[in-house]
Amino acid sequence: xxxxxxxxxxxxxxxxxxxxxxxxxxxxxxxxxxxxxxxxxxxxxxxxxxxxxxxxxxxxxxxxxxxxxxxxxxxxxxxxxxxxxxxxxxxxxxxxxxxxxxxxxxxxxxxxxxxxxxxxxxxxxxxxxxxxxxxxxxxxxxxxxxxxxxxxxx
Amino acid sequence: xxxxxxxxxxxxxxxxxxxxxxxxxxxxxxxxxxxxxxxxxxxxxxxxxxxxxxxxxxxxxxxxxxxxxxxxxxxxxxxxxxxxxxxxxxxxxxxxxxxxxxxxxxxxxxxxxxxxxxxxxxxxxxxxxxxxxxxxxxxxxxxxxxxxxxxxxxxxxxxxxxxxxxxxxxxxxxxxxxxxxxxxxxxxxxxxxxxxxxxxxxxxxxxxxxxxxxxxxxxxxxxxxxxxxxxxxxxxxxxxxxxxxxxxxxxxxxxxxxxxxxxxxxxxxxxxxxxxxxxxxxxxxxxxxxxxxxxxxxxxxxxxxxxxxxxxxxxxxxxxxxxxxxxxxxxxxxxxxxxxxxxxxxxxxxxxxxxxxxxxxxxxxxxxxxxxxxxxxxxxxxxxxxxxxxxxxxxxxxxxxxxxxxxxxxxxxxxxxxxxxxxx
Numbered sequence: 001x002x003x004x005x006x007x008x009x010x011x012x013x014x015x016x017x018x019x020x021x022x023x024x025x026x027x028x029x030x031x032x033x034x035x036x037x038x039x040x041x042x043x044x045x046x047x048x049x050x051x052x053x054x055x056x057x058x059x060x061x062x063x064x065x066x067x068x069x070x071x072x073x074x075x076x077x078x079x080x081x082x083x084x085x086x087x088x089x090x091x092x093x094x095x096x097x098x099x100x101x102x103x104x105x106x107x108x109x110x111x112x113x114x115x116x117x118x119x120x121x122x123x124x125x126x127x128x129x130x131x132x133x134x135x136x137x138x139x140x141x142x143x144x145x146x147x148x149x150x151x152x153x154x
Numbered sequence: 155x156x157x158x159x160x161x162x163x164x165x166x167x168x169x170x171x172x173x174x175x176x177x178x179x180x181x182x183x184x185x186x187x188x189x190x191x192x193x194x195x196x197x198x199x200x201x202x203x204x205x206x207x208x209x210x211x212x213x214x215x216x217x218x219x220x221x222x223x224x225x226x227x228x229x230x231x232x233x234x235x236x237x238x239x240x241x242x243x244x245x246x247x248x249x250x251x252x253x254x255x256x257x258x259x260x261x262x263x264x265x266x267x268x269x270x271x272x273x274x275x276x277x278x279x280x281x282x283x284x285x286x287x288x289x290x291x292x293x294x295x296x297x298x299x300x301x302x303x304x305x306x307x308x309x310x311x312x313x314x315x316x317x318x319x320x321x322x323x324x325x326x327x328x329x330x331x332x333x334x335x336x337x338x339x340x341x342x343x344x345x346x347x348x349x350x351x352x353x354x355x356x357x358x359x360x361x362x363x364x365x366x367x368x369x370x371x372x373x374x375x376x377x378x379x380x381x382x383x384x385x386x387x388x389x390x391x392x393x394x395x396x397x398x399x400x401x402x403x404x405x406x407x408x409x410x411x412x413x414x415x416x417x418x419x420x421x422x423x424x425x426x427x428x429x430x431x432x433x434x435x436x437x438x439x440x441x442x443x444x445x446x447x448x449x450x451x452x453x454x455x456x457x458x459x460x461x462x463x464x465x466x467x468x469x470x471x472x473x474x475x476x477x478x479x480x481x482x483x484x485x486x487x488x489x490x491x492x493x494x495x496x497x498x499x500x501x502x503x504x505x506x507x508x509x510x511x512x513x514x515x516x517x518x519x520x521x522x523x524x525x526x527x528x529x530x531x532x533x534x535x536x537x538x539x540x541x542x543x544x545x546x547x548x549x550x551x552x553x554x555x556x557x558x559x560x561x562x563x564x565x566x567x568x569x570x571x572x573x574x575x576x577x578x
Contacts, residue, residue: 016276017337017339018357019338019339022338023339024339025322025339026320028322029322050339052339060340060341063324063341064321064322064324065322065323066281066322066323082243082244082442082492083243083438083442083489084244084400084401086485086488087400087401087402087476087477087480088400088401088402119282120323120492120495120496121244121245122282123245123280123283124246124249125243125244125245125246125406125472126398126399126400126406126407127406128406135284
């Protein structure tokens with residue numbers, strides 16, 4: 001079941017559009033904010049609220065990078081793998097992150113703290129190489145800086 | 155030199171709130187448009203200013219608006235959609251404008267909506283721009299509270315609702331018809347054109363469609379006039395432009411400069427030149443969907459026509475600089491991985507062709523290429539073109555590849571013959 005607050009938030013954003021189902025992405029992000037990811041059951045409840053079929057909503061959900069249909073860690077690390085960051089040392093950054101966390105892309109640390117994902121250009125090319133953890137952007141990365149950033153989450 | 159777009163933007167300081175923005179001359183353009191000008195007069199002024207779309211295509215903004223059906227018989231509601239899904243790799247100019255001066259964008263949106271008589275406007279923002287999203291939300295609330303949004307704006311009888319739509323990350327959403335599907339809550343695949351969005355757009359209704367930087371110019375054009383706007387530029391295209399540089403330059407960043415400055419001026423004066431010991435070898439002038447240029451092109455002007463004459467495109471105007479120690483084949487492999495991954499899968503040349511191209515490039519980069527691969531790549535650049543695909547994503551992917559094969563074919567050969575990357 002969705003919580004009262006989730007339903008209220010979804011109804012509010014659905015009011016921005018002539019058809020409720022246009023709020024699909026925003027609705028999925030609302031439930032994901034509380035639950036971390038979107039299970040089949042949750043997706044089906046959201047579809048009910050938006051008056052659409054679960055299949056139709058899942059076709060939308062699986063199209064996007066930031067709707068998680070599998071459980072993820074408490075923090076999501078997005079490493080920019082696009083051109084400017086690649087020029088500025090993306091390989092070193094990723095190798096270090098993988099070594100430090102003991103995981104590869106698409107995986108979650110055993111303590112459930114971090115999920116590591118590649119991401120297209122984060123739009124901060126003047127600060128390359130960059131990554132985002134949750135909603136915070138980190139630029140001018142090097143190995144020492146990454147260690148410091150990761151330590152701040154412990 | 156005047157810099158209207160960034161005059162209120164100070165790095166590391168919160169943007170102006172509504173009263174501060176008004177004190178700096180803000181919302182005077184809106185007042186003038188709504189109280190002194192008819193909608194078609196607003197469009198005429200923008201047409202006369204020679205403002206061309208800053209999203210990359212460079213279409214005349216005034217002409218674009220003039221395609222929206224007007225008058226009592228026009229289908230309603232009409233929509234205005236702002237493309238703030240800035241996901242072109244190497245591009246970070248709209249972020250600067252939205253984070254730095256959100257009211258400038260909102261004022262432009264209200265004027266643009268008035269010109270085409272749209273009743274509902276959406277800002278389609280990429281999910282990664284968290285700060286921009288928060289600042290826009292705050293500014294939209296302020297604008298409603300002041301009566302610049304909502305019913306009967308400034309007593310003109312014009313009504314407008316503005317909503318921020320935050321997407322969930324997918325490059326194809328920047329393609330305008332894919333974006334329309336995304337806003338309607340469908341998978342973001344492109345639509346066949348015609349019909350074009352100004353006539354049949356969001357939910358089948360007329361929809362004007364503009365980039366963030368384009369719209370940020372509008373209030374200044376209305377307030378100070380088309381002649382003033384044209385004079386900002388070194389070339390017939392009106393206005394200033396947010397240019398940028400990233401890669402191994404001394405001072406990567408973005409700067410508002412007259413439209414039509416040269417690549418050299420941006421690279422040497424503003425970005426401070428290359429880092430010690432490095433030479434510039436190539437440039438992606440306006441994002442990854444533009445043809446590479448080389449060190450021989452540094453004196454080309456960065457405007458729509460000059461870039462086209464040089465064999466590339468202005469695109470977003472934020473250049474990626476490639477130094478002589480960066481491998482061009484590795485660069486292309488990175489770019490093609492991006493395009494193949496971001497293909498929405500809707501049409502075959504893109505879904506299959508980009509994946510194939512990406513695999514060939516990766517093999518060459520790893521020293522496992524064959525000489526005939528170069529011919530395969532060239533054939534792809536001739537076949538994956540506009541007219542063979544639904545949208546411009548795959549043809550855009552071919553632009554850096556075809557120019558890399560033109561200027562740097564020997565790099566590809568060396569990888570194949572030496573069976574390794576000579577740059578490692």
